[in-house]
Amino acid sequence: MRLLSRNAECLFWLARYLERVASLARIVEMQSSFGGYDRDRGWNWLLTLHTDEARFRERFEPAADTIIAFYLTDVANPGSIRSSTRWARENARALRPFIPLEMWAQLNVFHSMIERVNAEDIRLSQLPRTCAQIRAGCLAQIGIAESTLYRDEGYEFFKLGLMIERADQTSRLLDVKFAQNATTGASTDQSDDFVFWSTILRTAAAYQVFHRLEPAGADAQRVARFLVFNPSHPRAIGFCVRSMTDALEMLRRGFGLHTTNVCLEACEVLTEGLHTAARDPALHLRLHEFNDWVQQSLIGLTAEIDNAFFRKRMPALAAESTDAPIGSKSPPDVAPVSQSQKQTQTQTQDQKQS
Numbered sequence: 001m002r003l004l005s006r007n008a009e010c011l012f013w014l015a016r017y018l019e020r021v022a023s024l025a026r027i028v029e030m031q032s033s034f035g036g037y038d039r040d041r042g043w044n045w046l047l048t049l050h051t052d053e054a055r056f057r058e059r060f061e062p063a064a065d066t067i068i069a070f071y072l073t074d075v076a077n078p079g080s081i082r083s084s085t086r087w088a089r090e091n092a093r094a095l096r097p098f099i100p101l102e103m104w105a106q107l108n109v110f111h112s113m114i115e116r117v118n119a120e121d122i123r124l125s126q127l128p129r130t131c132a133q134i135r136a137g138c139l140a141q142i143g144i145a146e147s148t149l150y151r152d153e154g155y156e157f158f159k160l161g162l163m164i165e166r167a168d169q170t171s172r173l174l175d176v177k178f179a180q181n182a183t184t185g186a187s188t189d190q191s192d193d194f195v196f197w198s199t200i201l202r203t204a205a206a207y208q209v210f211h212r213l214e215p216a217g218a219d220a221q222r223v224a225r226f227l228v229f230n231p232s233h234p235r236a237i238g239f240c241v242r243s244m245t246d247a248l249e250m251l252r253r254g255f256g257l258h259t260t261n262v263c264l265e266a267c268e269v270l271t272e273g274l275h276t277a278a279r280d281p282a283l284h285l286r287l288h289e290f291n292d293w294v295q296q297s298l299i300g301l302t303a304e305i306d307n308a309f310f311r312k313r314m315p316a317l318a319a320e321s322t323d324a325p326i327g328s329k330s331p332p333d334v335a336p337v338s339q340s341q342k343q344t345q346t347q348t349q350d351q352k353q354s
Helices: 005-034 046-050 053-057 064-072 081-094 099-115 128-150 153-176 175-182 190-201 207-213 222-229 237-255 259-279 283-313 337-351
Strands: none
Touching: 005 046, 005 064, 005 081, 005 099, 005 153, 005 190, 005 283, 046 064, 046 175, 053 064, 053 283, 081 099, 081 259, 081 337, 128 175, 153 175, 153 190, 153 222, 153 237, 153 283, 175 207, 190 207, 190 222, 207 222, 222 259, 222 283, 237 259, 259 283
């Protein structure tokens, strides 16, 4: 029996939301460890990083406690950890006859834990522990999926969503310095710079392997090149793009889904762009522009996947169901975009959410 397109879409978005939750928890934990609890400007860069300034200021005055709550527990923010976890569970609910019991049980445990997070849990003294618990819950969910999901088309869509979101989140993590400088001003202290890039590595779970491969130490150029181009680290953008290509090739060759061709072309553009950037000795000086290009390319790839598999329906599957997939009700993609494209994406997101 072939996979329904609505199930493929739900698996795709389930993976994306889980990875999104884990990555946001990593970034918040990094700020709580590296930046402290500055109620004036120390946390404002999170809003810049996610282009959420306007949305946030409609309801709140900038302060550390309100920004933390906005990204962890605010259900009115579609990009918050609580909202993303709820959407992950809704996609999994639609997959109940399809996914293993272990996946559903673990997601319910994780969802209940997120729903219990309260104001005390997100105070600075408790925030690192809370974020660590959230990351552990996401890793457990993804690990169970890797161990139990049947290796049919559904697994490839789960993998595809996971890697697209992970590449986006790694580019976002590498853009933290730009967001901080745009908000608080550039730091000239080289020791602060070393600590910052070391913290970025820890946040990306790459600290030990980086120092094993790069004994010269952490600086902007080395860290950026490692997290962009390393072919063996699972959070590096290059690794993620290769995994996306492999998933699409498996859908085309292994399962006969020839609508993957346009999506594969989008992956080829990403791959060529990475090869070009690898030859740029001053990439770390243009990292913000590069990250913006990566994020826009991933948004374009997501649109091609949506058109190829979810909106038009896979030809062999269209006759099996006429119901709209729950994935079509997914909340906005909150990947940061350039200011010039922010308004256009916001309009598209509103249409998707309605």
